[in-house]
Amino acid sequence: MSYDDVEIEDMEWNNELQAYTYPCPCGDLFQITKEDLKLGEEIARCPSCSLYITVVYNVEDFLDKKSNKPIEPSKQQPITVA
Amino acid sequence: MEENEEGKIVKHEEEDEEGREQEIWSWGAGTDGQLGTGKLQDELLPQLLHLTSLSSAGPISFLACGGAHVLALTSGGKVLTWGRGTAGQLGHSDTVNSPHPKLVMSLNNYFITHVSAGWNHSGFVSDTGALFTCGDGTFGQLGHGDYRLHCYPVKVSFFASKHVEQIACGMRHSLVLLRGDEVYGFGSGKRGQLGIAKDKINLVSLPERSCGFEGVKIASITANGDHSAALSADGHLYTWGRGFGDTLSAKTPQHLPTSFCFTKIALGWNHALVLTGGEVFMFGGNHHGVLSNPDKMTPVKHSADSRADSRAVVLEKVPGLEGSRTLHIAAGAEHSAIVTENGVLKTWGWGEHGQLGLGNISDQTSPQEVSLSHKFRKEASLIEIYCGSGFTIAIRTSCRPSQAG
Ligand SMILES: [Zn+2]
Numbered sequence: 001m002s003y004d005d006v007e008i009e010d011m012e013w014n015n016e017l018q019a020y021t022y023p024c025p026c027g028d029l030f031q032i033t034k035e036d037l038k039l040g041e042e043i044a045r046c047p048s049c050s051l052y053i054t055v056v057y058n059v060e061d062f063l064d065k066k067s068n069k070p071i072e073p074s075k076q077q078p079i080t081v082a
Numbered sequence: 083m084e085e086n087e088e089g090k091i092v093k094h095e096e097e098d099e100e101g102r103e104q105e106i107w108s109w110g111a112g113t114d115g116q117l118g119t120g121k122l123q124d125e126l127l128p129q130l131l132h133l134t135s136l137s138s139a140g141p142i143s144f145l146a147c148g149g150a151h152v153l154a155l156t157s158g159g160k161v162l163t164w165g166r167g168t169a170g171q172l173g174h175s176d177t178v179n180s181p182h183p184k185l186v187m188s189l190n191n192y193f194i195t196h197v198s199a200g201w202n203h204s205g206f207v208s209d210t211g212a213l214f215t216c217g218d219g220t221f222g223q224l225g226h227g228d229y230r231l232h233c234y235p236v237k238v239s240f241f242a243s244k245h246v247e248q249i250a251c252g253m254r255h256s257l258v259l260l261r262g263d264e265v266y267g268f269g270s271g272k273r274g275q276l277g278i279a280k281d282k283i284n285l286v287s288l289p290e291r292s293c294g295f296e297g298v299k300i301a302s303i304t305a306n307g308d309h310s311a312a313l314s315a316d317g318h319l320y321t322w323g324r325g326f327g328d329t330l331s332a333k334t335p336q337h338l339p340t341s342f343c344f345t346k347i348a349l350g351w352n353h354a355l356v357l358t359g360g361e362v363f364m365f366g367g368n369h370h371g372v373l374s375n376p377d378k379m380t381p382v383k384h385s386a387d388s389r390a391d392s393r394a395v396v397l398e399k400v401p402g403l404e405g406s407r408t409l410h411i412a413a414g415a416e417h418s419a420i421v422t423e424n425g426v427l428k429t430w431g432w433g434e435h436g437q438l439g440l441g442n443i444s445d446q447t448s449p450q451e452v453s454l455s456h457k458f459r460k461e462a463s464l465i466e467i468y469c470g471s472g473f474t475i476a477i478r479t480s481c482r483p484s485q486a487g
Binding site for chain 1: 111113114116149150166201220253272351414415416432434435470471472473
């Protein structure tokens with residue numbers, strides 16, 4: 001069973017891992033690469049345990065377009081009260 | 083050792099005047115050094131820490147365990163930290179892991195009275211009411227008005243003219259309790275965990291006051307995952323942030339309508355434990371930390387609202403704890419631990435990393451006794467229990483058998 005559903009904008013891009021990540025309750029990180037996302041993969045796994053999450057995203061946002069530039073994760077631009 | 087007035091060498095005893103001895107045991111996920119064992123591996127059974135850096139710093143009075151790091155507060159107001167340090171959360175002016183406890187040097191001129199560890203950030207409160215934070219600041223959870231990482235504790239200037247009493251660090255947010263009962267939140271507010279407004283909040287990098295506590299005397303605040311909670315001095319419980327189980331998120335603090343008088347609360351990522359009159363109740367959904375076996379549950383509905391309100395929280399009494407009052411409760415991301423008045427330590431929930439300390443990686447739906455090998459008579463020791471995301475630490479303070487003569 002998927003541990004949680006997490007929207008892509010709630011995941012963080014990790015340069016070292018070259019993957020989008022989200023905290024795993026074991027202490028490690030759920031991870032999914034841009035290549036996985038392009039393929040429509042929805043499952044982000046944790047390398048340290050059996051848990052995984054379902055990533056909620058639009059596959060079109062990650063397909064190679066003419067610009068050939070996948071959108072960056074919402075790099076947490078400061079937005080205060082809406 | 084030190085020289086006294088007459089120039090003679092005076093040797094200090096390792097134990098304090100009352101002859102108390104302290105043991106620290108850790109188990110569970112350990113690959114970031116969070117167990118303090120010096121080894122980067124999981125431990126399925128409690129490991130006794132043998133650490134000179136700990137004994138020389140004096141007895142530990144309080145622990146805070148985060149995603150994969152630990153802050154240990156000594157009775158002398160010093161702080162030792164260990165575990166994952168890649169975001170600067172250990173406060174050692176670097177971004178590396180430390181498998182052994184190390185003193186936070188930059189806090190040496192302060193007497194620290196309270197600490198809290200989040201997923202990858204840390205908070206420290208001094209006796210003068212100053213707040214310091216360090217670690218991951220991506221979501222504004224350090225409260226400095228920026229989104230940067232800080233690798234040593236930096237004073238939060240927003241509170242410069244205020245007296246901070248407590249800090250509570252969650253996954254991506256922080257709460258602060260001021261003397262005078264104001265509660266503040268900063269960091270990610272996406273799930274309502276800051277409690278600052280009914281509107282949708284994304285990120286807040288400067289503290290903002292949480293609403294709904296006017297005229298309420300707050301005794302303690304707690305945060306974990308995307309959850310926030312506060313206990314009032316007269317035992318009322320307030321929760322906000324991500325909902326538990328099927329309940330909705332709450333953007334402002336919600337009072338739990340019940341006649342119970344709560345003395346403690348511990349938050350996981352999907353469950354919470356509360357202590358009332360020595361009894362432990364739990365609420366949450368169908369996740370690891372929750373006793374999901376319906377046969378074993380004794381649901382006690384404590385919603386004053388008899389309508390089927392999706393906000394209504396159902397408290398469930400934790401089975402298997404009858405006959406002995408519980409003194410301490412703690413919650414990891416997906417596991418739970420308690421200590422009874424008889425000094426019995428029990429754990430349950432998710433066990434994949436050995437965080438239950440039972441010698442295996444099985445999950446448990448009801449509390450199981452953990453054994454720490456006994457050098458002393460059981461009744462002569464006190465145990466306090468703390469949980470990080472995937473690990474557990476117990477502090478046992480033993481009274482030395484009184485010596486003849
Ligand atoms: Zn994991």
